Amino acid sequence: MKSREIANNVFYVGVNDRQKALFENIWPLPHGVSYNSYLILDEKTVLVDTVDICYSDLFLKKIAILLNGRSLDYLIVDHMEPDHAGSIRLLRQQYPDVQIVGNSKTFGMLDGFHGIKDGLHEVKEGDTLNIGSRSLQFYMAAMVHWPEVMFTYDPQNKILFSADAFGTYGTLDGGVLDTEINVDRFWDEMERYYTNIVGKYGSPVQKALQKASALDIETICSTHGPVWRQYLKKAVSIYDRLSRYAGEDGVTIVYGSMYGYTEQMAEAVAYALVENGVKNIAMHNVSKSHASYILRDVFKYKGLIIGSPTYSNQLFPEVESVLSKIEIRDVKNRLFGYFGSFAWSGASVKLLTAFGEKMKWEVVGTPVEQKQGFTPDSYEACLELGKAMANRLKQ
Numbered sequence: 492m493k494s495r496e497i498a499n500n501v502f503y504v505g506v507n508d509r510q511k512a513l514f515e516n517i518w519p520l521p522h523g524v525s526y527n528s529y530l531i532l533d534e535k536t537v538l539v540d541t542v543d544i545c546y547s548d549l550f551l552k553k554i555a556i557l558l559n560g561r562s563l564d565y566l567i568v569d570h571m572e573p574d575h576a577g578s579i580r581l582l583r584q585q586y587p588d589v590q591i592v593g594n595s596k597t598f599g600m601l602d603g604f605h606g607i608k609d610g611l612h613e614v615k616e617g618d619t620l621n622i623g624s625r626s627l628q629f630y631m632a633a634m635v636h637w638p639e640v641m642f643t644y645d646p647q648n649k650i651l652f653s654a655d656a657f658g659t660y661g662t663l664d665g666g667v668l669d670t671e672i673n674v675d676r677f678w679d680e681m682e683r684y685y686t687n688i689v690g691k692y693g694s695p696v697q698k699a700l701q702k703a704s705a706l707d708i709e710t711i712c713s714t715h716g717p718v719w720r721q722y723l724k725k726a727v728s729i730y731d732r733l734s735r736y737a738g739e740d741g742v743t744i745v746y747g748s749m750y751g752y753t754e755q756m757a758e759a760v761a762y763a764l765v766e767n768g769v770k771n772i773a774m775h776n777v778s779k780s781h782a783s784y785i786l787r788d789v790f791k792y793k794g795l796i797i798g799s800p801t802y803s804n805q806l807f808p809e810v811e812s813v814l815s816k817i818e819i820r821d822v823k824n825r826l827f828g829y830f831g832s833f834a835w836s837g838a839s840v841k842l843l844t845a846f847g848e849k850m851k852w853e854v855v856g857t858p859v860e861q862k863q864g865f866t867p868d869s870y871e872a873c874l875e876l877g878k879a880m881a882n883r884l885k886q
């Protein structure tokens with residue numbers, strides 16, 4: 492079994508998961524996901540992170556082959572979430588003398604999850620660990636997206652081991668480095684991964700990016716997806732844009748509809764957007780699109796238009812569910828338009844007004860509320876709403 496050498500004496504020992512349907516049992520994985528781990532063979536042998544426990548057998552085999560009889564000196568734990576820390580206990584059983592490198596928060600979790608209390612080597616911000624020909628450096632990246640997250644930097648190879656930062660869904664099908672594979676299929680998935688998993692933590696991500704910008708980095712080794720070298724700048728710019736909530740030119744339309752009345756309103760709004768020059772439109776029926784994809788597009792575009800029927804004096808439940816996911820991620824600075832329908836006593840438009848206020852979003856156009864059948868007046872009002880959004884985007 493061969494393992495890819497991604498830099499001088501740094502080997503990829505991660506695994507692919509093509510079995511799990513939902514990451515965190517929530518987010519669809521149509522193209523799977525990889526759990527990345529890296530083995531550095533210097534005078535000391537150093538493993539950076541482990542993999543999901545389901546793959547520990549294969550993982551341990553890869554490590555044993557590369558070590559070729561040597562012992563494992565250090566395990567660096569950059570992140571304690573079980574998709575990476577899941578194999579730590581088994582690794583310790585295999586290599587009882589391995590020193591586990593982490594920060595104080597890592598060690599609290601290491602005890603809690605795995606009952607491991609000893610053989611620990613604690614590091615703080617800026618600390619170094621000499622492993623022979625170089626000293627690894629450690630930088631805390633708290634809340635990207637857990638409190639114990641840290642980055643490890645290899646100054647010899649100019650590699651940043653970045654935990655989940657710059658990660659993406661999608662397996663590594665034979666290749667690991669972005670220089671040896673076509674990476675086109677990862678960009679949309681990277682946006683989905685970021686918005687689903689890390690999206691709430693824009694400001695900690697910005698802090699971590701700032702810290703990383705002080706280092707001379709040629710390669711980024713994340714815990715999911717390709718190793719970034721040729722496309723490093725692009726991967727960083729995606730995380731930068733998303734963590735600033737900086738939407739691109741375009742509009743996401745999110746609507747729920749049972750019998751098609753609200754949907755007709757959404758169609759009219761979309762028609763007017765295009766008629767007034769908006770080219771990028773992502774349209775989601777909440778009952779069909781998984782929230783994972785809706786979130787990706789809500790982060791992608793500056794404009795957001797939401798429509799909902801009234802349902803038992805509330806929003807349509809699936810719309811409500813998407814709104815709560817947007818709210819949790821504290822999506823900032825959206826240009827917000829909205830509409831709704833009802834049959835006897837409308838509530839959805841009122842509730843969408845309250846939502847926009849809570850999010851502190853700029854409301855664009857006049858909200859449209861429609862009773863029972865779709866009237867020519869409602870139709871015109873929806874066209875006006877689309878036009879207002881298109882004009883606002885041009886400013």
Ligand SMILES: Cc1cc2nc3c(=O)[nH]c(=O)nc-3n(C[C@H](O)[C@H](O)[C@H](O)COP(=O)(O)O)c2cc1C
Pocket residue numbers: 747748749750751752753754800801802803804805832833834835836837838863
């Ligand atoms: C289960 C259910 C609950 C509803 N609750 C309300 C309500 O509380 N107030 C109201 O005015 N209309 C209510 N309606 C009517 C719908 O809001 C109205 O028919 C709406 O236009 C449907 O839009 P749609 O065709 O996009 O599904 C309800 C409809 C259903 C099926």
Ligand SMILES: [Fe+2]
Pocket residue numbers: 570572636655
């Ligand atoms: Fe994570």
Ligand SMILES: [Fe+2]
Pocket residue numbers: 572574575655714715
């Ligand atoms: Fe992860």
